[in-house]
Amino acid sequence: MSRFLRPEIDFDPDKIVLCANCSTCRWTCTSYEEFQTEAMFAGGRLRLLRSYVEKNLPIDDDFVRTVYACSTCEQCVERCPIKLPYVEIIEDVRKKLVELGKGPYGRLHLMGDFVQKVRNVFGEDPQTRGDWIQEGTETSTDSEWGYFVGCTASFKRKEIADSTLRMLNYFGIKPQILGPDEFCCCSPLIRTGQLERQVLEEAEDGSVQDLGTLKVEEVIMHNIEQMEARGIKKVIFSCSGCYRTVTLDWPKFYRATHGILPFSTQHLTQFLALKVRKGELKWKGSFDERVTYHDPCHLGRHVGIFDAPREVIKSIPGIDFVEMERSRENAKCCGAGGGFKAGFGDNAVNVAADRIKQALEVGATTLISSCVFCKLNFLDGVKKRDVSINVLNIEDLFVDLMGLR
Amino acid sequence: MTELAKPDVKKLTDLEWVTDSMVDRLSASGDTTGIPYYHYRWKKNWLADYVALPRSKEQVSSLLKLASDRRIPVVPRGGGTCYYGSASPTRGGIVLDTKILNQVLEVNEQEMWVHVQAGAVWEVLDIYLRKRGLTLCVAPQSAVASTLAGWLAIGGKAGIGSPKYGTALENISEMTVVRPNGEIDTVSGEDMNVFYGTSGIAGVVTSMKLRVRPIPEMEGGLIFVFSSLQSALEAVERICKLKHKPVYLRMTDREYEWRVAGGLPPQITGSVFVLVTFDGKKLDVEDSLKAAKGIFELTGAQDLGEEYFRKSWADRFIVEMKLKLEVPTLSMQNIWIPVSNIAPITERMYSIARKYRINSCFYLVMGMGDMARLCLFAPSDHRHWTHFMAGKTMLHRLAKLGYRHGGELYTLGLQNTVYLKKFQPEDYRRFQEVRQKWDPNGIMNPDKLTHSNMTYRRMNLMFTMNGNFRRVLSILRRAKNLLQVPRQEDA
Ligand code: SF4
Numbered sequence: 001m002s003r004f005l006r007p008e009i010d011f012d013p014d015k016i017v018l019c020a021n022c023s024t025c026r027w028t029c030t031s032y033e034e035f036q037t038e039a040m041f042a043g044g045r046l047r048l049l050r051s052y053v054e055k056n057l058p059i060d061d062d063f064v065r066t067v068y069a070c071s072t073c074e075q076c077v078e079r080c081p082i083k084l085p086y087v088e089i090i091e092d093v094r095k096k097l098v099e100l101g102k103g104p105y106g107r108l109h110l111m112g113d114f115v116q117k118v119r120n121v122f123g124e125d126p127q128t129r130g131d132w133i134q135e136g137t138e139t140s141t142d143s144e145w146g147y148f149v150g151c152t153a154s155f156k157r158k159e160i161a162d163s164t165l166r167m168l169n170y171f172g173i174k175p176q177i178l179g180p181d182e183f184c185c186c187s188p189l190i191r192t193g194q195l196e197r198q199v200l201e202e203a204e205d206g207s208v209q210d211l212g213t214l215k216v217e218e219v220i221m222h223n224i225e226q227m228e229a230r231g232i233k234k235v236i237f238s239c240s241g242c243y244r245t246v247t248l249d250w251p252k253f254y255r256a257t258h259g260i261l262p263f264s265t266q267h268l269t270q271f272l273a274l275k276v277r278k279g280e281l282k283w284k285g286s287f288d289e290r291v292t293y294h295d296p297c298h299l300g301r302h303v304g305i306f307d308a309p310r311e312v313i314k315s316i317p318g319i320d321f322v323e324m325e326r327s328r329e330n331a332k333c334c335g336a337g338g339g340f341k342a343g344f345g346d347n348a349v350n351v352a353a354d355r356i357k358q359a360l361e362v363g364a365t366t367l368i369s370s371c372v373f374c375k376l377n378f379l380d381g382v383k384k385r386d387v388s389i390n391v392l393n394i395e396d397l398f399v400d401l402m403g404l405r
Numbered sequence: 406m407t408e409l410a411k412p413d414v415k416k417l418t419d420l421e422w423v424t425d426s427m428v429d430r431l432s433a434s435g436d437t438t439g440i441p442y443y444h445y446r447w448k449k450n451w452l453a454d455y456v457a458l459p460r461s462k463e464q465v466s467s468l469l470k471l472a473s474d475r476r477i478p479v480v481p482r483g484g485g486t487c488y489y490g491s492a493s494p495t496r497g498g499i500v501l502d503t504k505i506l507n508q509v510l511e512v513n514e515q516e517m518w519v520h521v522q523a524g525a526v527w528e529v530l531d532i533y534l535r536k537r538g539l540t541l542c543v544a545p546q547s548a549v550a551s552t553l554a555g556w557l558a559i560g561g562k563a564g565i566g567s568p569k570y571g572t573a574l575e576n577i578s579e580m581t582v583v584r585p586n587g588e589i590d591t592v593s594g595e596d597m598n599v600f601y602g603t604s605g606i607a608g609v610v611t612s613m614k615l616r617v618r619p620i621p622e623m624e625g626g627l628i629f630v631f632s633s634l635q636s637a638l639e640a641v642e643r644i645c646k647l648k649h650k651p652v653y654l655r656m657t658d659r660e661y662e663w664r665v666a667g668g669l670p671p672q673i674t675g676s677v678f679v680l681v682t683f684d685g686k687k688l689d690v691e692d693s694l695k696a697a698k699g700i701f702e703l704t705g706a707q708d709l710g711e712e713y714f715r716k717s718w719a720d721r722f723i724v725e726m727k728l729k730l731e732v733p734t735l736s737m738q739n740i741w742i743p744v745s746n747i748a749p750i751t752e753r754m755y756s757i758a759r760k761y762r763i764n765s766c767f768y769l770v771m772g773m774g775d776m777a778r779l780c781l782f783a784p785s786d787h788r789h790w791t792h793f794m795a796g797k798t799m800l801h802r803l804a805k806l807g808y809r810h811g812g813e814l815y816t817l818g819l820q821n822t823v824y825l826k827k828f829q830p831e832d833y834r835r836f837q838e839v840r841q842k843w844d845p846n847g848i849m850n851p852d853k854l855t856h857s858n859m860t861y862r863r864m865n866l867m868f869t870m871n872g873n874f875r876r877v878l879s880i881l882r883r884a885k886n887l888l889q890v891p892r893q894e895d896a
């Protein structure tokens with residue numbers, strides 16, 4: 001009975017009336033470009049949300065799918081005349097769907113299940129998390145520098161982790177690496193609303209085993225405690241998603257009980273830009289290519305770092321740098337973030353292929369990014385959609401030019 | 406054989422471009438008005454049964470033929486940016502979303518036109534043209550989201566470029582249309598009139614040849630603030646008579662500017678803001694700017710400077726929406742009126758707002774000649790019912806006043822159709838004839854232009870009662886304004 005009096009999805013009435021329904025955010029939206037229906041952009045989703053709440057509509061599968069078919073790229077927030085905090089709202093809706101047992105969408109729950117079981121989103125053996133470290137590179141146990149590697153570079157794109165370490169070594173830094181003690185930064189879980197939920201696993205004999213309650217806060221606290229215990233004061237990131245989450249999300253969990261984070265955060269592009277500015281970076285080779293830069297949403301729009309990567313790229317001898325039609329604040333998303341790749345794999349690859357086309361349109365032969373996840377999706381775009389371009393991250397380029405590999 | 410007549414198509418949803426999922430129906434049933442179920446008194450069934458996303462004019466044709474045969478209502482939908490429910494279903498049926506029909510078919514640089522599918526978004530088309538050294542002559546204020554056919558359907562005549570290049574229709578030389586019975590036709594000249602300002606009742610426009618021009622050599626403008634409406638109006642009238650017409654001329658009042666700018670610096674003391682933009686040959690633009698500056702300065706208006714102009718000009722496509730900043734519910738009415746006649750309306754607006762203790766502000770965009778779109782706003786919060794309804798009442802009273810001063814409603818759509826019979830009887834008859842001729846089954850966008858589920862008498866009574874009630878509350882000091890207003894000492 002109470003269902004008829006109370007909406008199934010309860011939401012702050014002040015927030016659901018914010019959207020002006022102007023649709024300014026529609027044609028640039030990552031998910032609208034892919035699905036092209038009125039539900040699949042920020043304004044459409046907010047109209048739906050309001051209707052479901054005000055009309056007490058039962059949450060159906062299509063609603064859940066629509067809420068999750070968004071890469072949280074924030075292109076809509078950039079376009080919005082009233083700068084409506086759409087991504088915050090949609091993450092909140094996802095959280096509520098998870099609480100109701102209706103979310104996350106599709107197989108996105110696997111990421112949460114794996115973090116609960118093995119502390120990484122890929123279900124890989126946590127003991128092998130540091131296995132990417134190669135001979136000839138140096139780490140330490142007492143440096144004030146830490147390198148937070150993240151799940152993707154640790155298990156799927158190990159060359160990125162290796163390049164970053166070599167780059168740090170080049171500048172005389174032997175960072176501390178947590179290895180098996182590094183847990184997921186929780187970006188994919190926060191973005192998909194899996195902040196706290198019970199994790200159940202079906203055994204082969206059909207019985208269901210309770211794996212306990214996944215609590216993102218505990219995972220984050222573990223990471224912070226590990227770094228604090230090792231005396232790490234400065235943390236460097238190669239993954240824009242990790243960087244965004246540690247810089248903007250972790251403090252939300254930590255501040256109330258502990259105050260400010262015990263370390264500062266720096267994306268590797270900021271680190272390199274500083275070296276360029278100080279004149280400490282003397283390039284050894286040249287890169288005689290036409291190059292363009294893709295702003296990762298998590299680094300650009302989310303945190304506001306647009307200039308540092310460009311400064312670094314433009315300082316490389318021989319480079320012919322061009323901007324794509326949509327760049328900086330208006331950059332098109334690569335399609336990987338916000339659980340979009342994990343939930344809508346094919347669509348995410350289409351988005352990446354489209355972005356690569358934009359790079360080709362300006363005559364670029366190399367597409368540079370500075371996010372592990374973007375690179376992963378672009379490489380899928382190249383492989384699966386018959387587009388051809390050289391995809392590199394800044395650290396890859398650094399290591400190649402400096403002859404560090 | 407039309408696609409829908411194929412043996413394996415038993416029901417609409419067998420077509421991969423038609424959906425009946427709740428999320429698609431709900432999201433395609435609403436527009437800028439707010440949410441689909443608003444204005445329920447104007448609607449019998451606010452929720453579409455299907456949403457169709459055709460990819461060709463042939464698909465549009467097969468859908469309209471089926472709908473016509475089976476008498477299923479069809480609501481053509483472009484960007485869904487109209488404030489008056491033009492694209493909202495009132496009897497369920499099919500929402501025909503035209504936005505996938507958005508391809509450029511041909512660019513003719515000799516004759517300066519582009520042949521383009523009519524579901525294209527104005528801004529996207531302009532980006533495409535600019536890469537080729539061309540640009541649009543006119544575009545609506547909502548160009549960031551609205552479609553070509555959408556602006557045509559609401560009778561677009563006051564946008565960017567209008568003072569110089571005319572209405573939406575005047576910039577189209579030919580259209581491909583699908584009639585309500587499914588017939589595909591190409592029309593030009595006067596035959597295009599039935600598609601202008603008629604909310605799709607004569608059929609669906611699927612492509613058009615649109616006038617374009619080379620990117621102008623120079624673009625420049627000014628923004629001044631005036632101490633009175635009278636002096637601002639005098640200046641505007643003189644600007645409109647300059648040899649080179651502006652491409653854009655906008656007038657806003659203090660509360661409007663204060664809201665969209667998120668506050669005003671104390672040195673800005675006037676009450677009416679006028680922004681004017683010219684483009685074209687460098688020498689002409691420089692001449693026009695000099696002349697405009699002279700006209701403005703003669704009235705003692707204050708120059709807000711280049712930076713303020715640049716920012717305001719850059720915001721031209723989103724400025725109406727910026728008003729929603731910190732305003733939960735925005736009601737508005739648009740009146741198409743000679744600019745010299747607006748003073749009694751804005752004065753009455755302030756006086757009603759004072760009496761009702763509600764917010765009010767206005768904004769005006771010039772069209773051709775001396776005609777302008779006067780946009781009156783009642784910022785409110787619909788959860789505070791008497792405040793919200795008092796705002797609606799104010800707009801209703803001002804609409805009536807607008808008619809008395811030689812104006813008419815700019816957009817008709819769903820909610821304004823109710824005024825037609827009483828205040829625009831000739832237009833009402835014309836719309837009836839169009840409907841009768843092209844859509845005798847009445848399937849195309851029902852309850853727009855030719856019929857309203859609400860009677861004028863009932864609406865008028867409702868607003869009179871609401872207004873009186875708010876007035877009593879106000880006298881008893883039980884009505885208070887919800888939203889912050891610019892402080893008097895700022896003025
Ligand atoms: S965050 Fe990105 S994908 Fe999601 S609605 Fe906004 S623009 Fe679209």
Ligand code: SF4
Binds near residue numbers: 018022026080082084
């Ligand atoms: S741009 Fe902002 S206000 Fe407009 S529809 Fe999108 S989210 Fe809503």
